[in-house]
Amino acid sequence: MRRVWSMLPFALVGVALLLDPGTAGPAWWNLGAQVVLFTLAAAIPGHLTRHVSYVDVAWPWGLVAIGVVTLVTADDLGVVTVAVALAYLAMGLRMGLWGLALSVKHGWWTPGSRKVELPRYQYQRRRWERQGFRSEAWSVQYEIWLQGLANASVLAVPAFVVAADDQGSLTVLSGVALVLWAASYVLESVADRQKQRFAALGKRGTCDQGLWRYSRHPNYFFQWMQWNALVLVALPALPARFHDTSPVVWVLLTLGLFFASWTLYVTLTKHTGARPAEYYSLRKRPDYARYQATTNMFFPGPVKTPR
Numbered sequence: 001m002r003r004v005w006s007m008l009p010f011a012l013v014g015v016a017l018l019l020d021p022g023t024a025g026p027a028w029w030n031l032g033a034q035v036v037l038f039t040l041a042a043a044i045p046g047h048l049t050r051h052v053s054y055v056d057v058a059w060p061w062g063l064v065a066i067g068v069v070t071l072v073t074a075d076d077l078g079v080v081t082v083a084v085a086l087a088y089l090a091m092g093l094r095m096g097l098w099g100l101a102l103s104v105k106h107g108w109w110t111p112g113s114r115k116v117e118l119p120r121y122q123y124q125r126r127r128w129e130r131q132g133f134r135s136e137a138w139s140v141q142y143e144i145w146l147q148g149l150a151n152a153s154v155l156a157v158p159a160f161v162v163a164a165d166d167q168g169s170l171t172v173l174s175g176v177a178l179v180l181w182a183a184s185y186v187l188e189s190v191a192d193r194q195k196q197r198f199a200a201l202g203k204r205g206t207c208d209q210g211l212w213r214y215s216r217h218p219n220y221f222f223q224w225m226q227w228n229a230l231v232l233v234a235l236p237a238l239p240a241r242f243h244d245t246s247p248v249v250w251v252l253l254t255l256g257l258f259f260a261s262w263t264l265y266v267t268l269t270k271h272t273g274a275r276p277a278e279y280y281s282l283r284k285r286p287d288y289a290r291y292q293a294t295t296n297m298f299f300p301g302p303v304k305t306p307r
Helices: 002-019 024-049 055-073 079-105 119-131 136-152 154-164 172-200 218-244 247-271 274-284 288-294
Strands: none
Touching: 002 024, 002 136, 002 154, 002 247, 024 055, 024 136, 024 154, 055 079, 055 136, 055 154, 079 154, 079 172, 079 218, 119 136, 119 274, 136 154, 154 218, 154 247, 172 218, 218 247, 247 274, 274 288
């Protein structure tokens, strides 16, 4: 029952997207695309192998689907609509190509190969055990479809709200937000590259150079900031939705817009992001405890003196 309740906010926002006349068209197309994508790329192989890791392919390509649906269904391809759609495509392709390459490298799609679950989903199994969930098959499908539901609801709200505002134009707020998105996208890429360079040089221990000196997870932080930027871009389009739909639907869309930021924050800090990563880092790297004592986990800040 706990899991059903956790899905309810996503379901309500998804229904609101389907009921709003301005967002209903793209929402229906997106719902169909997410169902097909998650069924074929994650749910079926997850059922056959009892692995959740396939969702790391399905989820980012689901963002690509949102971007494509936005471009194809928008009545007016204004500057802001196109920019937001391209943002979804850029985020999805970046993570989607990486996830696809990883899945091929580890033989996820090869029959008979030994498939290794990603560490963050190995950590999920510890949570299932602590919470008393005994059905591995159901737990795998829950993890997969929770991310699919997010793609069909709250994570699509910024794109579809912007696209529905056919009178919208580039405002100071949306312009600043798009610059914030671009800067955050670049800085996430820089953080990933810095860690890759650290590993490629054969250095041992914990990467505490560059952006990693100021945050233990700068890539996650700047990924979250990209979603905050998309929320800000969509804010000027909210008044138009109030005039075109019912108050209840408008409230749900507004809450869904901010829930997108909250969803990514919880995901990146607790669910599949920082918390499971640090659990394994503490066991693999003797110096990681000191790194935790001197460096902020998520929000960048100055290096602290260990007590």
